[in-house]
Every structure is written in C-alpha cells, then in structure tokens.
C-alpha cells in the first residue's frame with residue numbers, strides 16, 4: 308500500500324448503521340423550505356455555481372446540501388464532503404451548522420479554510436515534492452511587507468533580460484505576491500535559466516530568494532498554495548486519493564477566490580469530484596487582497612458548472628430589498644431582482660438619509676432616537692449597528708457618551724485587544740471555549756446551551772467525534788474541570804486577580820497541546836498565544852470595574868450593546884436597524900481608487916439591514932463629492948432625506 312492510499316484516514320471512522328433516506332423523500336432540516344432554484348441546485352448531479360445576493364441563505368444552502376448528500380447516501384460512507392471557506396469563523400460556522408443538523412454524519416463533513424487545507428497537504432507530503440522543490444530542513448511562515456517586495460523588485464530588475472527589465476518595476480508591490488507569485492504554476496523541474504516573461508522571471512526570482520536558496524525557507528500562504536498545487540499535479544496517486552476521499556467539494560464565498568486558489572482547485576478537483584461554489588460577485592470586497600474578478604463565472608466556465616441564481620432574501624423587508632436592487636444593478640446590470648421573504652415590523656420609513664451639522668449633533672440625535680425606539684418598541688441595543696467605511700474610533704467616544712446617558716452600552720468590534728480585533732476575539736472558538744468554561748464554573752446550574760457548546764468544542768479539540776467512549780471521557784473531564792474552576796473562582800475575586808492568572812488557571816485545566824494542535828489545524832498561521840493574550844487583555848479591561856465573575860463575563864462579551872463596526876467587518880452579519888455613518892468624502896476618500904470595490908463595500912454594509920437603514924452625513928458637500936453616485940442611487944431608490952442641521 309502506498310503512503311497516499313490512506314490519505315486522511317479514509318475509512319477510519321467506525322461504520323455505524325445509519326438508515327439512508329431515499330433522495331425523493333429527503334426534506335430540509337430546521338428550516339421550512341428552500342426556494343425552487345435552490346432545490347434544483349441542491350439535487351443537481353454535476354458541478355454547480357450558486358449565485359445569490361445578500362440574505363439568500365448561501366451558507367444554509369451548503370449545510371442543507373451536505374445533509375442531503377450524506378443522509379441519502381449519495382455521498383456514501385466512508386467518503387466525505389470537503390467544505391472550503393476563506394475565514395476560520397466561516398469554516399467553523401458551517402461545520403457547526405452541519406454537526407447540529409446531522410450529528411450522525413458530522414465526521415464525514417470536513418469544513419476548513421483554504422490555507423489549512425493547502426498547508427496540511429504540504430506538511431504531510433512535502434517529501435513527495437519533485438526533487439528540486441524538496442527542502443530537508445522545513446520552512447518558516449513569514450509574511451513579507453510591501454516595502455520588502457518593493458526592494459526585492461528593485462534588486463531583481465537590473466539583472467532581468469533586457470526586453471523585460473523596465474516592466475519588472477511596473478509590477479505593483481501590494482499585489483505582487485497574490486497576482487504574480489500566486490499566478491505562476493511551479494514547473495516540475497526548477498528552471499536553471501531565467502524565463503523571458505515578466506511574471507515568470509519575477510516569480511522565479513522570488514522562489515530563489517525565499518525558498519530555493521541557502522538558509523531556512525520562508526513561505527507565506529500563497530507559496531504554500533503553489534507548493535500544494537505542484538504536489539498534487541506531480542503526484543497522481545495523491546490526487547487520486549484526494550478525489551476518492553472527497554467526491555464532493557464545496558467552496559463558500561467564491562467571490563473571494565484568488566488566482567492561486569482557483570488554479571489549485573482546478574488542479575486538484577477539476578474534471579473529478581462534484582464541486583459546488585456559492586457566492587455573490589457584488590459582494591466582492593477582497594479585490595485588494597487578490598480576489599479574482601468574475602470568479603464565479605470563471606468557475607462555471609472552467610468546471611463546466613451549471614449556474615443557479617437564488618432570488619429569495621430571507622433577511623430584509625421588501626422596501627430594503629428594492630433599495631438593494633438599485634445598487635446591485637449598478638454593480639451588475641443583469642442582477643436578478645430579489646424577492647423578500649421577511650415581513651416588515653416597523654412603522655415609518657425603512658430608509659432615510661439624515662444630514663447633521665456636526666458629529667456631536669449626529670451622536671446626540673441618534674442616541675436619543677435609539678433610546679426612544681428601544682423604549683417604545685421593546686427592541687434591544689443589539690438590534691442596532693453603527694457602521695462606517697473606516698476610522699470607527701472617530702465615532703466611538705461620542706456615541707459611547709451619548710448612549711450612556713440612556714444607559715445603553717456600545718461595543719466597538721473594530722477595537723484592538725492584545726493583537727486581535729475585538730470582533731475576531733469574540734468569534735474565536737477558543738475564546739468562546741474559555742468564556743464558556745468560566746461561565747459554567749461561575750454558575751453551576753441552568754446553562755445547558757453553554758454546556759453543549761463547550762462539550763462540542765472539546766469533543767472536536769480531542770478528535771472524539773463519532774467515538775462514544777471518547778466523548779463520554781470528554782464529558783467526565785469537563786465535569787471535573789468545572790468543579791475545580793469553580794473553587795478557584797470563589798477564592799479569587801475578579802477585580803483583584805490579574806487576568807493572566809485567571810487565563811493561566813483555565814488553560815492549566817485543559818490539554819493545552821491538544822488545543823494548540825486544534826487551533827493550528829483550522830488556521831495554520833494562528834498561534835494560541837495570540838488568542839489567549841487578547842483574551843487576557845479583554846478580561847483585564849473589564850474585570851476592574853466588575854462586581855462579580857458573572858458581571859465580568861457579561862462585560863467581556865457585552866452582548867447587550869449597540870455595535871460599532873466597519874462595513875468590511877459587517878460582511879455576513881445582520882441587524883434589525885443599520886445606521887451607516889459618514890456618507891462623505893472623508894470616510895470614502897479612497898472611493899476613486901476602485902469605485903467598483905468601493906460600491907461593493909457600500910452594498911455589503913447596507914444589505915446587513917433587516918428592517919431599517921439610516922445613512923448619515925455631516926458634510927453639506929457630500930452629495931456632489933466623490934460618492935455622488937451613492938446619493939444618485941439612493942435618490943433613484945426613493946430614499947428620503949431629512950435635514951437635522
């Protein structure tokens with residue numbers, strides 16, 4: 308047996324008698340129904356591109372398709388579905404959804420990030436790389452700065468073949484790794500001479516500089532991707548093993564795919580397993596990081612995929628969906644109108660532009676208005692999001708003070724804690740695990756949901772899915788751990804205990820090596836210390852003013868708060884009411900650099916609103932400035948303007 312035949316422990320999970328559902332009888336789980344087009348896409352036999360706008364339930368669609376394929380036996384045991392996402396929390400979210408819907412099959416649904424998948428391949432099979440590309444002393448992960456790339460291009464241009472010499476300096480340092488290194492397929496034999504095209508020349512010099520020379524190889528995730536692609540291309544047995552293990556492959560948020568990732572997918576899965584790509588080209592806001600234009604169309608072409616468009620919007624009420632459609636057609640004139648499946652629950656205008664004379668006035672009026680809305684309609688602070696293009700800090704103090712007058716809290720998800728953004732920390736599975744453990748220890752009874760979640764995370768950390776004996780052991784250990792942690796919390800008041808002690812104590816009760824391995828397996832560049840450091844920083848910040856551990860843990864998450872965040876960070880989220888602050892040249896100063904991506908950012912932000920969207924500006928010149936087109940689109944959509952100035 309070759310070393311590739313047992314790729315990914317295919318067949319290792321114990322066979323259990325699980326009754327299969329005939330495909331015609333299969334029904335969606337936990338939701339009422341899917342739209343007709345989603346049903347067609349779900350049952351489609353070949354490759355599928357699912358193009359769907361905001362609120363269409365793209366991730367839910369993938370979770371349901373996974374359930375369909377696994378429960379009907381179309382993906383038969385022991386074969387698996389591989390789901391690739393771009394971000395760790397998206398991968399975790401999809402994995403959790405599937406585990407909750409079909410726990411009996413969840414060990415056959417592998418949800419991971421692109422980077423974790425490609426790095427995993429390189430780490431396991433590096434010795435099978437073609438000889439010239441094999442390194443004996445490993446590599447270190449290193450992300451080169453733009454400055455480094457600029458100097459590198461300066462260094463390599465004088466020795467370039469005369470015909471391309473001047474072109475080398477026209478390569479953009481900020482895009483060089485994603486586009487040039489990422490766009491170059493590694494030749495099986497390392498070239499001895501210099502390629503005579505600019506991209507080939509510069510990319511090969513890059514590999515010589517960072518990987519092929521003396522000393523430890525330095526790679527980033529684009530380079531690891533290229534090595535993984537070479538590995539699969541040059542070792543047909545590995546490719547066969549991968550294709551056998553994963554006859555179905557999903558890629559979420561396909562609009563974020565880079566050229567390296569695209570070529571990797573084509574190399575590994577093109578013409579083989581059934582691929583399902585979902586995404587929305589109008590929400591392409593990662594172009595600056597190398598996301599390919601028209602990625603879904605390219606996928607449909609290259610994979611011969613059938614394209615399905617989903618048009619239901621489960622999030623936003625019908626007026627908001629109509630407004631979204633005006634912006635959508637600006638980005639894609641052929642965009643299909645969406646159909647709202649959400650009832651409206653507000654009186655008055657669901658969309659308005661509010662003009663203010665100053666930032667102070669803006670914060671005062673909006674804080675009073677939010678407070679009145681909460682008091683009158685029984686809403687909660689977390690129904691409201693304050694969004695801005697950037698520089699959230701410009702708004703934070705004013706809104707914090709003004710909302711405090713009404714006893715309403717603000718949480719700035721863009722704030723930096725330790726070395727992370729607060730949003731990333733709060734969403735992080737390990738931060739949630741630590742928080743859950745502290746909660747369970749603090750309150751001995753009445754937290755069944757927390758118990759289930761902590762247990763599920765620990766089960767994953769210990770790789771105990773599908774193994775009842777191992778799961779029982781994890782449960783027993785958790786009971787013991789919470790008892791010990793409870794005594795510790797009782798003996799140590801939050802406001803007098805260094806946060807470091809608390810975090811260290813919780814970690815000392817866990818199998819830290821297993822947690823570290825788990826963190827790395829999901830996101831290879833992530834270090835446990837970054838998460839625990841940020842956790843500590845947040846705990847220290849909230850503990851000083853706390854009266855008890857219960858209070859500390861509530862302040863830590865600050866769930867009951869109006870959220871402040873950037874439009875970029877709002878991707879994938881939804882709120883009852885969105886207040887899109889700073890519709891002016893100041894916030895949107897970079898609009899003209901890439902008006903399409905900037906409009907997509909506007910589209911992503913405004914489509915987070917389920918019931919109501921308010922745009923604000925304090926600039927009397929905003930209408931005629933850089934983002935005049937935003938105002939024309941809002942006018943066209945019939946959004947009224949209110950002058951508070």
Ligand SMILES: Nc1ncnc2c1ncn2[C@@H]1O[C@H](COP(=O)(O)OP(=O)(O)OP(=O)(O)O)[C@@H](O)[C@H]1O
Nearest residue numbers: 338340341360361362363364365366367621622879
């Ligand atoms: N089939 C369905 N039936 C009812 N509700 C659904 C269905 N699918 C999704 N939802 C709900 O609709 C909302 C939008 O779903 P989701 O956030 O997955 O959409 P999306 O396509 O990822 O949107 P976006 O691209 O804007 O982030 C969520 O509240 C989700 O729970």
